[in-house]
Amino acid sequence: MVPCRYCCKDIHEQASSCPQCGGVLKSPVPATTSESGSLWMAIASLVLGVLGILALAEDSKHGKEELIGMGIILSAGLALGVTSLGNKKAGKGMAIAGVVLLSLSLLVLLGSF
Numbered sequence: 665m666v667p668c669r670y671c672c673k674d675i676h677e678q679a680s681s682c683p684q685c686g687g688v689l690k691s692p693v694p695a696t697t698s699e700s701g702s703l704w705m706a707i708a709s710l711v712l713g714v715l716g717i718l719a720l721a722e723d724s725k726h727g728k729e730e731l732i733g734m735g736i737i738l739s740a741g742l743a744l745g746v747t748s749l750g751n752k753k754a755g756k757g758m759a760i761a762g763v764v765l766l767s768l769s770l771l772v773l774l775g776s777f
């Protein structure tokens with residue numbers, strides 16, 4: 665039990681409003697932090713996926729070290745996209761697109777070794 669902010673009567677700590685005075689104790693917590701975190705990851709995976717496709721679509725031959733570096737970056741992007749998908753929140757469409765693009769990039773990358 666916690667004291668009401670307005671009338672100081674003991675009320676349940678999970679109560680969103682005071683049954684004694686009707687005072688609103690806590691506004692519904694918006695889940696923006698985790699959603700924006702998920703959105704950030706979805707955007708990052710999509711951007712990395714597009715960059716990966718663009719880099720691999722170039723005609724120029726990439727050196728082996730460059731390919732390894734790109735592979736690491738693409739894998740990181742893939743991890744971000746998959747994590748973002750697991751959260752099932754904002755930016756799911758972007759996360760799916762990012763995961764698809766990153767998977768394609770990685771396949772092309774592996775094929776070019």
Ligand SMILES: [Zn+2]
Binds near residue numbers: 668673685687
């Ligand atoms: Zn109260």
